[in-house]
Amino acid sequence: MSEIKNGLVLRSYQVLKTIRNFGAYTRDEINSMLDLFVKEQAHTLKSFLDERHDGAGLQFLQDILGKHVIEAVEAKDKGKKVVMIPFNFPPEVINAFDNAVPFTTEVVTTTGTLALAHQGEPYWDFAVSLGIPDFVCSANTIALGSILLSTQAREFVPDMMISAAPGSCDANSKIHEFVSEYLGIPEIILDKTGESARDFELYRRLFHKMFSKLEAELGEVDEDRLIKTIEKCNEATELYWELYELKKNSPCPVPNMFTLMSYGTRFTMWGRDEAIEMFQKFIEVAEKRLRKGEYPAEKEIARSLWVYTGYYIDLFEFWLWLEDNGISYLNDLLNSQVLKEMHEVSTKEEAIDALANNAWNYVMTRQMGAENMGLKWVEDTLHLVKDLNANCAVYSGHHACKQSQSVFRILRDELTKEGIPVLRLDGDCWNRRITPISVLHSKRQEEEAKRLILCYSQEPM
Numbered sequence: 001m002s003e004i005k006n007g008l009v010l011r012s013y014q015v016l017k018t019i020r021n022f023g024a025y026t027r028d029e030i031n032s033m034l035d036l037f038v039k040e041q042a043h044t045l046k047s048f049l050d051e052r053h054d055g056a057g058l059q060f061l062q063d064i065l066g067k068h069v070i071e072a073v074e075a076k077d078k079g080k081k082v083v084m085i086p087f088n089f090p091p092e093v094i095n096a097f098d099n100a101v102p103f104t105t106e107v108v109t110t111t112g113t114l115a116l117a118h119q120g121e122p123y124w125d126f127a128v129s130l131g132i133p134d135f136v137c138s139a140n141t142i143a144l145g146s147i148l149l150s151t152q153a154r155e156f157v158p159d160m161m162i163s164a165a166p167g168s169c170d171a172n173s174k175i176h177e178f179v180s181e182y183l184g185i186p187e188i189i190l191d192k193t194g195e196s197a198r199d200f201e202l203y204r205r206l207f208h209k210m211f212s213k214l215e216a217e218l219g220e221v222d223e224d225r226l227i228k229t230i231e232k233c234n235e236a237t238e239l240y241w242e243l244y245e246l247k248k249n250s251p252c253p254v255p256n257m258f259t260l261m262s263y264g265t266r267f268t269m270w271g272r273d274e275a276i277e278m279f280q281k282f283i284e285v286a287e288k289r290l291r292k293g294e295y296p297a298e299k300e301i302a303r304s305l306w307v308y309t310g311y312y313i314d315l316f317e318f319w320l321w322l323e324d325n326g327i328s329y330l331n332d333l334l335n336s337q338v339l340k341e342m343h344e345v346s347t348k349e350e351a352i353d354a355l356a357n358n359a360w361n362y363v364m365t366r367q368m369g370a371e372n373m374g375l376k377w378v379e380d381t382l383h384l385v386k387d388l389n390a391n392c393a394v395y396s397g398h399h400a401c402k403q404s405q406s407v408f409r410i411l412r413d414e415l416t417k418e419g420i421p422v423l424r425l426d427g428d429c430w431n432r433r434i435t436p437i438s439v440l441h442s443k444r445q446e447e448e449a450k451r452l453i454l455c456y457s458q459e460p461m
Contacts, residue, residue: 004122007155008112008146013073015041015115016066022058025049040314044114047315052255052296052323054285056278060261064278065111068268072103073156081159081218086140086172087334088364089164089190092271093211093355096229097218103158104267105176109143110312113430119313120430123149132178137171137400138430144179151183160217161187162210164359168192168369171400188213190359192369200360207356223348229271230351233358234342236270239279246286247330247388251300253290256319256329258282260310263334297326305390306332307381307411307422308397308404311440313432318440330388336363336380374407378414385420393422398429 025033030049034042048057075082080101083094087106094102113119120142127145128134150157161180165172166189173189180187190210193199215221240262247254262282269275289295304322310332311318322329341361343354359365363380370376385393393415397405412422427435 004118004126004149005154007149008116008120008123008143009069009073009108009156010154012108012111012115013069013156016061016069016111019045019058019061020066020070022062027051038117040117040119041115043314043316047257047320050255050257050320052289052294053257054288056261056281056285057257059278059281060264063274064261064265064269065107067274068102068104068107069111071101072158075101083214083218084158084161084176084185086163086165086169086176087267088168088359088362089162090270090355090358090362091268092229092233092358093214095269095271096226096351096355097214097221098225100218102268105143105172106139107264107267109139109141109430110264112142112146113312114315119432121433124431132175135171135400136175137169137398138428139398139400140172140175142430144175147179148182157183158185161185162190162214163187164190164192164362164365166191168364168367169401169403186217192360192365194371203360204353204356207359208352211352211355221348223351226348226351227345230343230345230354232273232276233271233354236265236275236279237342239276239283240266243279243282243286244331246283246290249290250303250389251295251297252303252328252330253294254282254286255289256323257315258286259329259331259335260312260315260319266335296324299326300328301326302392303328303330303388303390305330305381305385305388305393307377307393307395308333308401309429310334311396311427311429311435311437313430313435314437317437321441330390331384333363333367336384368401368403373403374410377404377407377411381411381415382418385415385418390420393420395422395424396429397424397426399426399434400428 034045037045048061050057072082080099082103083100084103084105085091085094087104091102091104094100109120112123120138123142123146124138127141127148130148132141146155147157149155161176163173163176176187179185188210191206192203243254243258243262265275265278304327306329310329319329341357343357345351345354367373367376367380381393384390395408397408408424415422425440
């Protein structure tokens, strides 16, 4: 196990504080600066600061990711509480309270994987050394393993947790429950049952109860602030769909990394001005590229839809590498179907109903928590394939997600009937020891991808 002196959050905090001081830079200055970082950090910065992103990457690091981690670590000094949430719970619920900040487990794991030497490995090893089984999900376990170091005063600790994953991501739920018990942090659980109108009515009532418990911990929410939060969600949602429409152009003018940054924003800053400004920047950059016809490769060979998640162990060698080789990364599960409706609200009751609706439509809750997961996954994926004119699909399976593994064959069969080839990759999206990037670049994977695309495409490559 690699030696660690402090937790992932505290170490990431120092890195992001440094990045917040970055100003206007030249290409030479960036290259000189990158020499100061270890390879993992240099690749991360190189990816976000790439010229094709035209400043959007730095804005994301400073105003989205940076603020998310820095505000959480500094919250107690400002009299605020930190509420840990999973990636299938709307952060705007917490952002609506003026004395609380959200802390999204999977975002923090990804931050550590991207920002630190040794990535998330030491914290995964620490969690497993305590007896946590190695078949749980690294997306949650890396951050939560690090939080356990707070018993030794070597890590930041949240004030409370919300669990919204029972039934849709059980590995997520169990590791949160373990940490809640281990550290004595209060946890509020939000359950979902079926998919009918009656089930939603039950979910809505449970959501209101959950909200009341939050208010018992944080104090009553200000009604005007809550309504304003919903209005900001609506504005960001409109921009999200504007960016989505731009992806329908070929070659795709929206850089691959914008998909990752989109849901990084969704999972942290929704309901705040930072999310609106971030999406305005995404659109500005994408429209500019569309007007100029910019695309990094000679031509767009594949328009890929990732039906599960991407990989977060080396952005430069994955997201940028795909684009440089003519493979557009249009969307993935984490960026799909999470924003369905605008909400006109004028009372606190209506605003909480709107939040319940947002939570109900999170893709992990909607698909993995469906009564028939295979059917719902197929339905959503086929819609996206056709709407975005994707010509291939990729499944990057995670060993911990038995739910998706168990029905992947159904999804592949249905997409194949529609003439969409599906490449299956296995591994761990947050742990490079299981699927190093070199494996994704291997000749065997490359040949398999080409064979599938050639087999189905109308025109030869």
